[in-house]
Amino acid sequence: MFAGKWFERGLGQFVAPDKNYKPKPEELEQTIFSVVAPNTKTTKVPPASAFPSSIVCENCQKATQTPRTKHPTVHDDQLRHIEQLVLECAKTTASKLGEASDGTKNAKKVLEFCTNNTEAKTEKAKDKREKSKIRITSLLENNPDLFTETRAYNMNYPPDGFTPLMAAALSDNLLAAQLLLELGPVELQLQQRDFLGRTALHICAEKGSAGVLELLRPLYPTPPLDLNLRTAYGSALLSPEPSARKLARSLYKPNDLSILGSPQPQRLRVTVATPLMAAWADMPGHRITMEDAIVTKAYGDGVLLAAVCDGHGDGGKVSKFVAEQLQKRVTMDAITEDWWKNTCLEIDADLKKTSRLGGSTASIAFLTPDHIVVANVGDSRCILIQKGVPEEESSDKPIPEMAALALHERMRVISLTQDHKPNLPSEQARIEAAGLSVVEEKYEEDGTVHTLYKVALSKENLLATSRAFGDFEYKTNKDLPADQQAVVAVPDVVIRQRSKHDLFMVVACDGIWDVMSPQQVGDFVLQTMTTEAKQSKVALVDAADKLLQECLSLGSRDNMSVVVVALGDASESPPRKVLDFE
Incomplete structure (x- = not known):
């Protein structure tokens, strides 16, 4: 019977195959030897599916056999802990609903004392305040739960969910805060959260309560995070x-997570289009809210798109839209000036249909084995770093109106973009022809007076760049086409032949260029990336990360985003594959 089954599905299928025959799983595990001479001592071997291959976790880079479950990051663990504390806040507050016990009345008295920070100017007022302090001290000593179980509810002020220490922080009531910390459990009070995951320190920072902040700040060895993973420094800014x-300056620490953000794992920040390799890094910086967007996309061997979109005025919605559109629209045809001008104007027209506010600049690089194409809208920049060659040996010519061509030891840095500033003659002429004006804005920093030129829509509405996606309030002249408005999304396009001297390219937003020149960025990248390491993914991401850290230490106050591309020689492109049947 078993042999018949074997020959029916084995030899029979070989001689006269039946395409509709579907063997059972147990039949697939049988062999002809198991039928002719079965071995009863052989242990059944589990199928290969019982041994899932290990994969590398995207977060911690360690091996795991559960591809759908990432190992938790530090941020994941912190966020879960904060969420648990917020849930406890909600439960404790909800438990007070409809309650009219003596405990509720006492809790309300404590909260009212903590929020009352009226200065006692007369002797009568001082006496009244001292008596109030004595009564509250007695309540707290006799009811220890009031420190941690008290939550504001339906009081208007302080908001629902606030603890006594949060109420003191909100009103900058130093007397109440000192009393609470003197009589009650310090650590428990410090770590309690409101419905937004904020601690008393966050509330001090957000409200500007300097007195209580100075009391609390030394008690937090590590800056606490809220549900948005922001520190008190981020709340203050x-x-x-x-x-x-x-107060922000007193709260700042170099590794503040509000500034550093939550970077993706390094392995997810590398794009390879052999021999090209792009690595990116970004950081909210002192702006706290991240408005930049980055694009890196490989189109095959030697073809790569790299772009930085620097948003403003909308929390990053416009920059994300532009980045998404670039990924969808860029094709192998993107090697002409007309293609880029038409495409950028089309993206801007589609953006207008979404009714998004705000705007975004963009610096875009499209690389092929033969060409470097750079399209720039606004004041983000792109530079090319080459192996240094004597000027007489180079066929490269400086780009008109760009003075950033520099020989430095064994390398040169070439600026491939020019900032679109409103005071440039051609830009100012277009702005004024469209009915708007260019104004000066002066400010002093470290004893030096600086001048900014801005497009003026009104006294309150000023824009520091003359080209951008979005910003449609500056594009309202009905008598002019889109490419002649005061602010336009028309890119300057530079097309270069690839050279064996090409080494690196850097595309970055103005948060980088505010504190470093093209030459300094080129020097920094080369110092961090040795020639031997230029094809190392880790080294390339490290270079991008370290560049942002350097800009932060130099005082950059803006969002920071960068793409560093290791170019390799154009001659290193792999040959096309040919099928060989011999």
Whole structure:
């Protein structure tokens, strides 16, 4: 019977195959030897599916056999802990609903004391305040749960979910904060969160409560994070309170996560189009809210797209839109000036249909085995780093109006873009022809007076670049086409032949160029990337990361985004594959 089955599906299938026959799983595990001479001592071997191959976790870079489950990152662990504390806040606050016990009344008295920071100017007022302090001290000593179980509910001020220490932070009530920390559990009070995951330190920073902040700041050895993974420093910088922004300097620490952001794992920040390799890095910086977007895309061997889109005024929606459109639209035809001008104007027209506010600049590089094509809109930049060759041996010519061609030891740095500043003669002429004006804005920094030129829509509405995607309020002249408005999305396009001297390309937003010149960036990249390491993915990402850290240390106050491309010689492109049947 078994032999019949074997020959039916084995030899029979070989001699006269039946395409509709589907063997059972157990039949697939049988061989002819298992039928003719079965070995009863042989242990059944599990199928290969029982031994899943290990993969590398995207977060921690360690081996795992669960491809759908990433190993947690430090941020993941922190976020889960914060979420748990927020849930506890919600449960504790909800438990007070409809409650009218003595405990609720006492909690309300404590919260009212903590939020009342009216200065006692008269002796009568001082006496009243001292008596109030004595009563609250007695309540806290007799009811220890008031420190951690008290949550504001339906009080208008402080907001729902606030603890007594948060209420003191909100009102900058130093007397109340000192009393709470003196009588109650310090660590528990410091780590409690409101519905947004904020600690008392976050609330001090956001409100500008200088007195309580100075009390609390030394008690947090590590800056706490809220649900947005922002520190108190980030809360201070984003606060609308002028007094809060003044406190930011005292809260700043070099490794503040509000500044560094949450970078993706290094292996996800490399794009390879052999022999080209691009690595990118970004950082919110002191702006805290990230508005940049980066594009790296391989189209096959030796063909790569790299772009940095620097958004402004909308939280990064326009820059993300432009980045997405570039990935969708760029093809192998993107090697002419007309193609880029038409495509950028089409992207801008489609952006207008979305009714998004704000705008974005973009510096775009498209590389092929034969060409380097750079399209630039605004004040992001692209530079080319070459192996240094004597001027007489080079056929390269400096790009008109760009003075950043420099020989330096064994390399040269060439600027492939020019910032679109409103005071450039051609830019200012177009702006004024469209009915707007260019104004000067002066500011002083470290004793030096600087001048910025901006496109003026009104006294309050000024734009520091004359070309951008979006910013449609500057593109309202109905008598002019899109490429003649005060602000346009028309790129300057540079097309170069690839050279054996090409080494690296850097595309970056103005957060980099504000503190480093093209030559300095070129020097830095070469110092971090040795010739031997230029094809190392880790080394290339490290170079991008270290460049941002360097700009941060030099005082850059903006978002920072960079793509570093290792070019390799054009002659290194692999030959086309040919099928060989011999």
